[in-house]
Amino acid sequence: MPKSKSRPSPSPDLQRPPAEVLYADELARLAQDDTAAKPPGWRLSLPAVRAFILGDGDRDISKKFVGAPSLVERAMVTLATNRGLMLVGEPGTAKSLLSELLAAAISGRSTLTIQGGASLIEDHIKYSWNYALLVAEGPTEKALVPAPLYTAMKEGAIVRFEEITRCPLEVQDALLSVLSDRQLAVAELEQMLFAKEGFNLIATANTRDRGVHEMSAALKRRLNFETIFPINDFQVELNLVKREATRLLERSGVHTRPPDEILEILVTTFRDLRTGVTTQGHATERLSSVLSTAEAVSVAHLLGVRSHYLTEGKVSAADLVECLAGVAAKDDAEDLKRLRAYLERRVPKKKGAHWTALYEARHRLGT
Amino acid sequence: MTLVVLGVRHHSPACAGWVERTIDRLRPGAVLVEGPADFTPRLPELLLDHQPPVALYSHHRQGPHTHGSWTPFCGYSPEWRALRAGQQTGAELAFIDLPAWHEAFADVENRYRDRVYDHAPRAPMPWAERLCEAFSADGYDAVWDHVFEQALDDEVRAERHQIYFRLLREANPAEARDERREAYMRAHVAHALARHDTVVVVCGGFHQPALEDATPSDTPPADIVPEEDAELGTYLVPYTFHRLDSFTGYQSGMPSPGYYQMVWDHGPERAVDEALARIVVRLRDKNQTCSTADLIAARTLAGGLARLRGHEAVQRVDLLDGLAASLVKGALDMPLPWTRRAPIAAHTDPLLVEILRVLSGDDRGRLHPDTPRPPLLHDVHAALRSWGVAFSADTVPVSLDLHQAAHRQQSAVLHRLRLLDIHGVVRAAGPATVHDVELQEHWNVRWTLETEASAIEAGAYGATIEDAARRRLSEMLEADAPLDALVEVLLMSRFAGLADIDARALAVLAQRMQHAKLDEVGPALSRLLAVHRHDARFGGQGDPQVAALLEALTDRALWHADMLSGATAGLTQSHLDLALGLRDVVRHGGVADATGAAVRATFRRRALDADCPCGLRGAAWGAHISLVDDDEDAPSRLPGDRRAMLQAAPPSQLGDFLAGLFCLARVEIGVDPSLVGAVHEVLCQLSQAEFLATLPALRHSFAYFPPREREALAAVVAALLGAEAPPDARDLLRPAASADELVEARALDRAVAVQGIDYGWWPEESTP
Ligand SMILES: Nc1ncnc2c1ncn2[C@@H]1O[C@H](COP(=O)(O)OP(=O)(O)O)[C@@H](O)[C@H]1O
Numbered sequence A: 001m002p003k004s005k006s007r008p009s010p011s012p013d014l015q016r017p018p019a020e021v022l023y024a025d026e027l028a029r030l031a032q033d034d035t036a037a038k039p040p041g042w043r044l045s046l047p048a049v050r051a052f053i054l055g056d057g058d059r060d061i062s063k064k065f066v067g068a069p070s071l072v073e074r075a076m077v078t079l080a081t082n083r084g085l086m087l088v089g090e091p092g093t094a095k096s097l098l099s100e101l102l103a104a105a106i107s108g109r110s111t112l113t114i115q116g117g118a119s120l121i122e123d124h125i126k127y128s129w130n131y132a133l134l135v136a137e138g139p140t141e142k143a144l145v146p147a148p149l150y151t152a153m154k155e156g157a158i159v160r161f162e163e164i165t166r167c168p169l170e171v172q173d174a175l176l177s178v179l180s181d182r183q184l185a186v187a188e189l190e191q192m193l194f195a196k197e198g199f200n201l202i203a204t205a206n207t208r209d210r211g212v213h214e215m216s217a218a219l220k221r222r223l224n225f226e227t228i229f230p231i232n233d234f235q236v237e238l239n240l241v242k243r244e245a246t247r248l249l250e251r252s253g254v255h256t257r258p259p260d261e262i263l264e265i266l267v268t269t270f271r272d273l274r275t276g277v278t279t280q281g282h283a284t285e286r287l288s289s290v291l292s293t294a295e296a297v298s299v300a301h302l303l304g305v306r307s308h309y310l311t312e313g314k315v316s317a318a319d320l321v322e323c324l325a326g327v328a329a330k331d332d333a334e335d336l337k338r339l340r341a342y343l344e345r346r347v348p349k350k351k352g353a354h355w356t357a358l359y360e361a362r363h364r365l366g367t
Numbered sequence B: 001m002t003l004v005v006l007g008v009r010h011h012s013p014a015c016a017g018w019v020e021r022t023i024d025r026l027r028p029g030a031v032l033v034e035g036p037a038d039f040t041p042r043l044p045e046l047l048l049d050h051q052p053p054v055a056l057y058s059h060h061r062q063g064p065h066t067h068g069s070w071t072p073f074c075g076y077s078p079e080w081r082a083l084r085a086g087q088q089t090g091a092e093l094a095f096i097d098l099p100a101w102h103e104a105f106a107d108v109e110n111r112y113r114d115r116v117y118d119h120a121p122r123a124p125m126p127w128a129e130r131l132c133e134a135f136s137a138d139g140y141d142a143v144w145d146h147v148f149e150q151a152l153d154d155e156v157r158a159e160r161h162q163i164y165f166r167l168l169r170e171a172n173p174a175e176a177r178d179e180r181r182e183a184y185m186r187a188h189v190a191h192a193l194a195r196h197d198t199v200v201v202v203c204g205g206f207h208q209p210a211l212e213d214a215t216p217s218d219t220p221p222a223d224i225v226p227e228e229d230a231e232l233g234t235y236l237v238p239y240t241f242h243r244l245d246s247f248t249g250y251q252s253g254m255p256s257p258g259y260y261q262m263v264w265d266h267g268p269e270r271a272v273d274e275a276l277a278r279i280v281v282r283l284r285d286k287n288q289t290c291s292t293a294d295l296i297a298a299r300t301l302a303g304g305l306a307r308l309r310g311h312e313a314v315q316r317v318d319l320l321d322g323l324a325a326s327l328v329k330g331a332l333d334m335p336l337p338w339t340r341r342a343p344i345a346a347h348t349d350p351l352l353v354e355i356l357r358v359l360s361g362d363d364r365g366r367l368h369p370d371t372p373r374p375p376l377l378h379d380v381h382a383a384l385r386s387w388g389v390a391f392s393a394d395t396v397p398v399s400l401d402l403h404q405a406a407h408r409q410q411s412a413v414l415h416r417l418r419l420l421d422i423h424g425v426v427r428a429a430g431p432a433t434v435h436d437v438e439l440q441e442h443w444n445v446r447w448t449l450e451t452e453a454s455a456i457e458a459g460a461y462g463a464t465i466e467d468a469a470r471r472r473l474s475e476m477l478e479a480d481a482p483l484d485a486l487v488e489v490l491l492m493s494r495f496a497g498l499a500d501i502d503a504r505a506l507a508v509l510a511q512r513m514q515h516a517k518l519d520e521v522g523p524a525l526s527r528l529l530a531v532h533r534h535d536a537r538f539g540g541q542g543d544p545q546v547a548a549l550l551e552a553l554t555d556r557a558l559w560h561a562d563m564l565s566g567a568t569a570g571l572t573q574s575h576l577d578l579a580l581g582l583r584d585v586v587r588h589g590g591v592a593d594a595t596g597a598a599v600r601a602t603f604r605r606r607a608l609d610a611d612c613p614c615g616l617r618g619a620a621w622g623a624h625i626s627l628v629d630d631d632e633d634a635p636s637r638l639p640g641d642r643r644a645m646l647q648a649a650p651p652s653q654l655g656d657f658l659a660g661l662f663c664l665a666r667v668e669i670g671v672d673p674s675l676v677g678a679v680h681e682v683l684c685q686l687s688q689a690e691f692l693a694t695l696p697a698l699r700h701s702f703a704y705f706p707p708r709e710r711e712a713l714a715a716v717v718a719a720l721l722g723a724e725a726p727p728d729a730r731d732l733l734r735p736a737a738s739a740d741e742l743v744e745a746r747a748l749d750r751a752v753a754v755q756g757i758d759y760g761w762w763p764e765e766s767t768p
């Protein structure tokens, strides 16, 4: 894996700068060296976008998304055609991250973003009006307040639609004509807005939300689906958890780190309970709570913070059990039972002092 | 003197073309091919006009040890093309590798398997990962296609092969067994060089470095002779693309033979269109949606991906990726199967499974009529003849009494033939399981038009009926089938005298049991346990393999028994089967003591667990009662007060609870007036609606009692109600109306009462 050397953020006071700011330097270098053909309206060629996302050790470009290269390739090629891209997966599988990276690399901006939700209406997607001006001057371009979709079409950029399945169906359907005809009627102005080259849509949806608002078949037809899976390789996932937890702990001003063995147990437990198969090949009940890599990172962070303030930097298996209980109890009371069964009946089949300690601490789950 | 060593990947069409061109150009004096040298004298058999895929099957038996392996060829195999091209140009042809029986091939099933996958599945292969990263490919097959399966100048190709295979060898050094094979192949090459100006060698690229610096030698290679007592042979069998592809993940070669056949036949561009056309037909056949717009999108995407990836023509992964991106309309449960090297996982999107099947292809090979018949066919005739049955066009009935050892042996042979799908062997009647009391079996044996073809095809599994059936059995047990079907196969294998299944199949099966679903577990436990207990005649009693499977299944059953929740979950047969299976497996000592203790503990816990589905809870209590063991510590027993136990369960679920209880412990409980009294008390507390709701389960629960005990129960109830017991208590069991009519009447009563309250005729508290 290429070593990651992200540059210091140019605006250190932002808690979380968007990717195009955070990686401005990498993007500039990639653009400079880019000799391959670019799809119309794109800032970078496809190989440069791929390098930006998956990293390129030789050019000192950091790896930002961990996953199959072919997935990233399919996503890019989809965006270069006239279909939108739909990223689906469990929460915390880096759907938003990938969509942000794609938008930053392709359009140079990842902030044209619509956040899906039950109360979202068409105005939040397309445009609304400045009512003072509207009353004073009637419908004019000046009175029109563009929303992300409008801006993206006008400027030829990627618009991101987060958690699209949480929106009412009518709102989703507002995208249909935009995606198929690449135009948007502004009835009040008796105008048509034609999408500029480079415009396209990346939507994300959570498989846990399935059924909240099913998507219409018509919209599905206009999108290519990519499912993002949790990281397949244990070591890769462990490394990511270590790296991200370290970053978060540093930011919290904590300088102790949870020991490697505890992190290994944490990641293994997450993987066992996520897949329903233990490393030993025994079946176990999958939890319905989210056990994403992102969640593992936050448990690791929590363990570090707790130990820093409460136990003089020591992290024990008992702490881990309590944190696991917190994760499992979040969504579903059944999960505590599943977790208990796992600790009681699957953990003893694992070898190693830390597993024994975890088994012995199982009573910390409470009853 | 010219020596050209063409290091190939087996089953690579690009390599096949390269080999063919090179031989045509050089017109060498000898073409030497990696393959079993002992078959060289019989090469004319292989060169007959067969329709590939075909394979050489080699078998070897020495003492108790048997081994079989294949050398498969498709029309685009480099080895196949090399032999044919050499024949055309008049070259001397020879296989130059060690014979299949040699110890260098111990454990090898596929001579032409891929080197890279010839490791334990999870062993790290850092060099392969580096290649994948460099070409941003998902795995080795994509890397191979990227670098080699495209039009290349022959010199460029030769150079790339050399670099690639040298890397492969450095990262993956030759083992002792490789060195023995290479020394032997070198000796052949050296001897050929002494006799011919130009020699072309076609071998796996891995061996190329070891062969290319051979120098002429007049000494012929040393004779390799098998041990005196070894039985061995090699013969041609028809093969299928399906089997070629099914090594996937284990001793595998290139995937998707159907697709590469199209590439070989039509070139890569037309192969894509051809494949898409077949995929559409297949998907529409299977009622999967696949619009023209989607197809165009798939084609466009595949083209875009190929360009991005630097492929001159669309390749297999480009096509698959394009199809997945445009046709899948929803979240996948399993990753795209071509991104990893393993058999297709359960829950893979059926659309993708169908697409891969099309690329796998369903070609079946056919042998030229002059090909010598495989030994299996002779074995079939010999076996039947030995007990005086002649295979003929007329049906011969064979009746067997399985109490007799000699008949059991005959039966075993017939069962093996049945396992092998030999046409014309039909079991007309016979016991369903090995522990049936009735052990008469009737077969009809007849030579049909298809008998010979089916025996030749089955010859691909082995040379003798036993070997072939054994291998077929392992294949069936490793298949992704429902558990009850697998258990059925397992049980039937005892009739075939093949009870000792091989270790790998056993492991796969145990693994499958580890993941058994709730409704599969109970019945499977009971069936396995029955064999373990009662099968004295076919050796199942106390069999350690059955015991191992019982352990695995018990572990899974316990897991389900622990996890089921929701007091009002309702009564289902699977809960009762689960409890019965677990109880019996402990009662009859089917599992280790520690497991038994865990089962008992679970029963105790669940019997007291307010969150346990009531049917299961009653069953757990019943199991506990029926397992009570006088030696057990008093504290680990449940309270003996049946009234208290009963009252702890929610009254509205009384029916479920009792059904579970009586299903497990009707015999132990018998007619217990105090329990009947307790039931009566609970019933009196129920509202009319609750009573009606639980009535079906209640009736179910008393159905476990035989009529005589029901009579006794009725008498107890009559006494409780203060009624005078009629002289014949049976009268109580014969109600004036049918049970359904009574239920209907009750419901009508209730409806009237509800209306009465509505109209204010009756006070609220009279709610039924
Ligand atoms: N495959 C991955 N590659 C890189 N980071 C990941 C990956 N999976 C999870 N993460 C981490 O988890 C965080 C949460 O991801 P996010 O994009 O919010 O997930 P989602 O939108 O799928 O819920 C990421 O920012 C990253 O730190």
Ligand SMILES: [Mg+2]
Binding pocket: A095, A096, A097, A162, A204
């Ligand atoms: Mg998100």
